[in-house]
Amino acid sequence: MSGHHQEFQRGPLGTIAEAAESPVRILLAASPERNGEAWEARLTRLGFPEVLVATSGQETLNRAQAFEPELAVVDLRLPGRPDGLATAAELLRRHAAPVVFLGDGVDEITLDHARALEPYGWVFRPENDHELKLGLETALARLAAERRLGLLERQWAVTLQSIGDGVIAADLEGRVTFMNAMAEHMTGFGEADALGRPLTEVFRIINEFTREPAENPALKALREGRIVGLANHTVLIHREGFEIYIDDCAAPIRDETRKPVGVVLVFHDVTERRRRERELRWLNRLHATLGQINQLVVRVQEPESLLHEACEACVKHGQFPLAWVAWLDPADRTLKPRARAGKAADVVNTLAVRLPEQGIGSAGDPLVAAFVSGKPFVASEFPENPWLDASLRVGFRTVGAFPLRFGGEVAGLLVVHAREFEFFRMKEIRLLSEAAEDLSFALDHIVMEKRRREVEEALKSSEARFRQIYEQLPVPYHSLDAEGRLLDVNPAWLELFGYGREEVVGRSVADFMAPSSAERFGKLFPEFRRTGVAKGWEVEFRRKDGGTVPVLVRGVFVHDRDGQPTHTHCVLHDLTDLRLLERQQKETEMILRQQQKLEAIGTLASGVAHEINNPITGVMNYAEIINDQLPEDSPLREFVYEIIRETQRVATIVRNLLSFARRDQSSFEPTNIRDVVEGTLSLIRTIIKKDRIKLEVDVADDLPLVRCRGQQIQQVLMNLMTNARDALNEKYPEYHDDKIMRVAVRRIEREGRPWVRITVEDHGPGIPPDKQERIFEPFYTTKGRTKGTGIGLSLSMGIINEHKGLMYLESEPGQWTRFHIELEALGEEVPPEQINTDPDV
Structure with a gap:
């Protein structure tokens, strides 16, 4: 029968008694020792309210005359005459009442006689509510079906x-x-x-x-x-x-x-067929588990990690709900959990299974049976056992124990639980046994390797002679073995890197280096061991708090009488302050070079402006002369006006370029932000158009004046618009409907005061969250070395801070980026003569 059918038979059958038109009359003939009043209350609670209890055969037959039972529950241990069998036979003869037998504690001969009466059901564990209810409801279901059928x-x-x-x-x-x-x-x-x-x-x-x-x-x-x-x-x-x-x-x-x-x-x-298909999938999972454990055997070199990850593999790849390792405590001969993984691990957290002096004991514990016999043991029918009962309560119906050997002797067990009843078959047992054998081999190998290292460390007699030096040196000092593992470190070393001695001794020094330095150390260390001298390595160590420390390492290798390298003495010099000075010097040099470039651009722009303004002025003057000489109705006047407009536009662009390039030494003046925005756009609009970027400009009409250095604000806007252009060209090298740059200026309120917010938005690739935090840092760029210096946004932030304004960004990676500039506006009326009307701005 399939698992689903078993679940149907054993699961709750509903309330058949309640579904009937009237409650079923049940006559219970129970031994006095079963406490009839308690049974009556219990059956009522289980959904059978109309129950009559008798405690002897004669009483049962007498009370049945008036009660007319529809179902009789007869205890085969009923004392006296008539006994349970005779009482049941008489009820069938007189009242045709179907019988359910309480058959616990009865010998096989009595059971054979009872079967001859063809009872409607059996209850072998009447103290179990579920089995009692199942037996009664099964009998009632059969009775109801027979009444309905013609x-x-x-x-x-x-x-x-x-x-x-x-x-x-x-x-x-x-x-x-x-x-x-x-x-x-x-x-x-x-x-x-x-x-x-x-x-x-x-x-x-x-x-x-x-x-x-x-x-x-x-x-x-x-x-x-x-x-x-x-x-x-x-x-x-x-x-x-x-x-x-x-x-x-x-x-x-x-x-x-x-x-x-x-x-x-x-x-x-077709559940059985599907079950077989599921079994095949289970075998595939077990093969995957075995493969994972084989990888662990090669990779993991620490017993506790190996056992824990093996349990994790059983849960993750084998999909067992719970896997754990029971290990022998020789002090009291108990099996205790050493590693565990999966759900409901508290079932075994405090478990301690005592081994008997001989044999497997009377409890039939699967752990004891597997450990003592040295063979796999699986169980689905649990005897009365506290921890197995707890396992069953959380839905684990099968347990398997597989011996783990250490030094040739059974020292522990790999224990796995399954929800399926009788899950473990020969194939599953064989595969899990192989996994346990692989773990046993790995444990032996790990311990042997550990003992070898301990012997080698015991031979390092020079450790004691240098202990005082280690402790008293004011500079970081460490000693390595021939494999690069830390034998000892002095207090200065521990203070510099923030570790405790027990955290580092015995581990490879490369574990405490940055990845690039660890790789370099792996290449340099063999040469150090061969030559015996490290003249000065620059490497980065990792502090416990996550930071890094650049150090210069110098050292010597000590050799034994046979010329074999044994250990090192190394001194470390902290290069943090030196690196900081170098960085500051580099930053200063880059800022100076940038300023020199800007000054050179300013000088160049001044010359270019002069060279362009002269011919432009001549063109404009000649156009005016031609205009004055033409008749009023001449069709050529339209062309003359177009020449004048275009020359004026060129002059404006040149003037804005000159203003943008020259060094701003002006003071803070009331300024119309609209003029600043338009001046900036006049410089970049042609480039944007060439890149086929759609420019959307939305400047409010009610903008208040802002006290600022207009040229500096223009410099910030130029930087933001250039960055937006680069971002759009990166995402859309050619034309695209969403290749949009948007510039908006709005009046806002902050704490009752007027402010002006300038927003530059692009529909480019966006900025990832981990880069947004560093975007305003000096020399940090996302464009690559050939496209950006990383100082534009930093300088822009400095300008806005100098204006006591705000600058921040919003970004949705893959969608858009918005940079906001907020400047406090002038609330009072500003006299016209104080307003900055410089056409360059």
């Missing part, structure tokens, strides 16, 4: 009972008219309950993977008038909610005139 229906049932498939018939409206026992069993609906219901309500099917309702084949057969098969991966939803994998087909039922009068649906359980 002679004709019995004949059909006998016929259909020989069919291993479920059969459901429905009328033309899709309502159930018949179903056999297998259909009842697989759907959870009794025939009486299902009759007249819509077929889709009784026969509920879904797709295994999408979980969406599947088309009912019976309705499709009615609609199309032909035989219809079921789609693959169909799951039948039992009334109790669990699932059964099925195949089926449906065909229309026709009368003698071939006219459809209904439909019949035939389906069968």
Whole structure:
């Protein structure tokens, strides 16, 4: 029987007694030692309110005369005469009352006599509410079914009972008219309950993977008038909610005139086949687990990590809900958890299983059995055992224990739990045994390697002679073994890098270096070991707090009498202050070079402006002369006006370029931000147009004046617009509808005061969150060395801070970036003569 069927039989069957028109009358004949009053209350709680309890056979028969029981529950241990068997036989003869036997503590001969009475059920653990209720409800279900069935229906049932498939018939409206026992069993609906219901309500099917309702084949057969098969991966939803994998087909039922009068649906359980498919998947997972453990054996060189990661592999790759390692504590001969992974690990957190002096003990504990025998042991039927009971309560129905050997002797167990009943079969046991053997080999190897290192370290006699030097030297000092592992460090070393001695001794010095330095150390160390001298390596060490420290390492290698290198003495010089001075010098030089470039640009711009202004002025003057000589109605005047407009535009661009390039030494003056924005756009608009960037400008009309250095604000805007242009060209090298730069200026309020906000937005690639925090740092750039110096935004931030304003950004990676500049505006009326009307700005 499939796992789903077991779950159906053992799971709650609902409240059959409650579903009846009136409560079922149950007569309980129980031994006095069972406490009849408690049983009456207990059965009422379980959903059987009409119960009459008798404590002897004669009392049971006497009370049955008036009570007329519908179901008799008889204790086979009933004392006196008549005993339980005789009482049950008499109840059947007099009242035809079906019997359920309480069969705990009864010998096999009595059970054989009881079976001859064909009871409706058995309860072998009456103290278990679930089993008691299951036994009674099973008997009541059988009783109810027999009452409903007529002679004709019995004949059909006998016929259909020989069919291993479920059969459901429905009328033309899709309502159930018949179903056999297998259909009842697989759907959870009794025939009486299902009759007249819509077929889709009784026969509920879904797709295994999408979980969406599947088309009912019976309705499709009615609609199309032909035989219809079921789609693959169909799951039948039992009334109790669990699932059964099925195949089926449906065909229309026709009368003698071939006219459809209904439909019949035939389906069968393929859960077993699916179970085998799941078993194959399980084996694949176990193979993956074994492969992962094989990798751990090669990679992990620490016992605790190896055992913990092995448990993790069983949970992650083998998909076991819980895996752990039990290890022998020789002090008290108990098995205790050493590593664990998975859900409900608290089941074993405080576990201590004591081994018996000999044999496996009387409890039949699977851990004891596997440890003592040295062979795998699996169990699904747990004896009374506290930790196994706790495991069962959290849904782990099977446990397997696989010996781990250390030094040839069993020292521990790999223990895995499964939710499936009787999960472990020979293939699973073999694969998990292989995994345990691999772990045993690895543990032996790790310990042997560890002992070898301990012997080598014990031979380093020079350690004591240099201990005082280590402790007293004011400079960082360390000693390495021939493999580059730290033998010792002095307090100055620990203080510089922030570690404790126990955190570093025995580990490779490369573990405390930056990756690039560790790689360089790996190349230099063999040469150091060969020559015996390290004249000066510059490497970066990692501090415990995550920072790095540049150091210069000098040292010598000590050799033994045979000329073999044994250990080093190395002195470390902290280069942090030196590197800081070098960085500051570099930053100063770069800023000076940038300023020199700007001054050179200013000088060049002045010369270019002079050279351009002279011919432009001549062109403009000649155009004015021509205009004065032309008649009023001359068609040439339109061309003359166009010459004058274009020369004026060129003059404005040259003037703005000159203003932008020259060094601003002006004071803070009331300025119209609209003029600053327009001046900046006049310089960059042609370039933007050439790059096929759509420029959107939105400047509010109600902008207040701002006291600022207009040329500096223009410099900031130019930097932001240039960055936006670069970002758009990076994302869209050619034309694109979303290649947009947007410049907006708005009046805002801050704490009741007027401010002006300037926003430069682009629809470029955006700025990742980890780079947004550093975007205003000097010399930090996202453009690459050939496209940016990394000082533009830093200088811009400095200018805005000098104006006591705000500058910040918003960005959605892959979508857009917005830079905002906010400057406090003038609230009072400003006299016209104080307003900066410099056309250069």
